[in-house]
Amino acid sequence: MVAIKGIEKFAPRDFPGLISGTLFIGGCNFRCPYCHNADLVLKPHHLPDFPLDYLLSFLDERKGWLDGVCITGGEPLLDENIATLCSLLKERDLLVKIDTNGSRPRQLQELLEENLVDAVAMDVKTSLSKYRLLVPNSNHIESAIKESIELLLGTEKKVFFRTTVVPVLVEKEDIKEISQLIQGAPLYVLQQFQPHNTLDKSYEKIQPYSQSVLEEMAKMAAEYVGEVKIEEE
Numbered sequence: 001m002v003a004i005k006g007i008e009k010f011a012p013r014d015f016p017g018l019i020s021g022t023l024f025i026g027g028c029n030f031r032c033p034y035c036h037n038a039d040l041v042l043k044p045h046h047l048p049d050f051p052l053d054y055l056l057s058f059l060d061e062r063k064g065w066l067d068g069v070c071i072t073g074g075e076p077l078l079d080e081n082i083a084t085l086c087s088l089l090k091e092r093d094l095l096v097k098i099d100t101n102g103s104r105p106r107q108l109q110e111l112l113e114e115n116l117v118d119a120v121a122m123d124v125k126t127s128l129s130k131y132r133l134l135v136p137n138s139n140h141i142e143s144a145i146k147e148s149i150e151l152l153l154g155t156e157k158k159v160f161f162r163t164t165v166v167p168v169l170v171e172k173e174d175i176k177e178i179s180q181l182i183q184g185a186p187l188y189v190l191q192q193f194q195p196h197n198t199l200d201k202s203y204e205k206i207q208p209y210s211q212s213v214l215e216e217m218a219k220m221a222a223e224y225v226g227e228v229k230i231e232e233e
Contacts, residue, residue, distance in 0.1 A: 002076075002085040003027075004050040005040055007058065011070065015097045015119070018067035023055075023085075025076040030101055030134050032125060033200030034166050034193060036233075040074040041199060059092050068095030068118070077104035077111075086116035097121065097158075102148035103141060112155050119158035122148060124182065126163070127174040134169075149181055161225075162189035164233055165214060167206055175217045179224040186226040190218055191233040 006024035008014075014022045024037070026044025035041055059066065069089050076082055077100050089096050097119040100108060111117045125134055128145060132138040152159045161182045163170060175190070182188060193208045209217075211230075218228040 001052050002079045002081045003044070004055060004085075005044060005047045005074075007050055007055065009058065014070035014072065014099075015068045015095070018095060019065065020068045020070055020095075020097075021058075021062075021066060022070045022072060025071060025073045025079055025082075027078050028073055028075045028101075029078060029103055029136075030075065030125070031136060031199065032134050032164075033198060034164060034169075034195075034203045035199040036194070036197050037074065038197075038199040044074065056088070059089070059094070063092065066094065068097060070097040070099065072099040075101050075103065077107040082107065083110060083114065083116055086111060090116060095119070099123070100148070101125065102145045103135075105144055105147035105151055108148055109151055112151065112157060117157060120152055120155075122152055122159070122161050124149070124161050124163050124178050126170050127177040128181075130169060130174065146181070153182070153184055159185065160187035160189060161185050162191055164191045164193055165209055165217065166193045166203070167209060172217060172220065176220055179221040183224040184226075187229065188221050188225040188227070189229045189231055190214055190221070191231050194233045 003026050004023050005026040008022040011020055011022040026040050028041040039047060086096050095118040098117050099121045102122045128142045131141050135141050195204045195206050198204050214230050218230055221228045
């Protein structure tokens with residue numbers, strides 16, 4: 001069964017508009033230096049698993065009150081049992097949202113085709129040429145990211161894309177390239193970078209972009225997508 005490393009029992013921000021909880025899955029194939037979940041990424045096996053019985057009890061106790069569950073990580077699509085977890089949630093009439101970095105398009109396609117997810121948030125980290133800065137083994141990553149984007153643009157599920165706007169890694173030209181990649185998307189969220197508890201401690205010294213710069217980026221992105229929002233990370 002999926003190794004669930006954390007449960008946030010009430011997390012409405014993770015599934016907007018719904019009363020929802022969040023499950024955290026360990027392990028990630030990216031090494032984003034600004035990541036705030038370092039333990040989930042670097043040493044998931046050192047973290048205890050939540051037993052399946054505990055999860056099911058938590059869900060059953062909230063039947064009729066909980067609308068949905070967000071599954072995040074780490075990268076949840078790395079887990080070979082992710083479809084089983086989604087099935088258990090759907091059997092309880094819960095809406096399911098997946099957060100993904102887009103590196104596993106085949107697994108994403110399976111969940112979409114089997115109607116095991118209702119919403120997907122894909123983090124587009126930066127322009128494709130810069131992914132080598134984030135992914136230890138970056139072979140084929142560009143094609144995987146593009147394939148995941150195409151899948152999500154072609155589905156009727158609720159979908160949005162987001163980028164954490166980290167200076168150096170994400171500049172105005174990167175936002176333009178990303179916006180062109182996701183052209184036609186209903187929603188693109190620009191998340192302000194928060195320089196604390198980062199995987200790479202040197203990133204805690206980086207000054208985030210000003211609000212005015214974020215607004216310039218949002219205006220640029222709005223030429224390609226339906227709606228652009230600026231949010232705190």
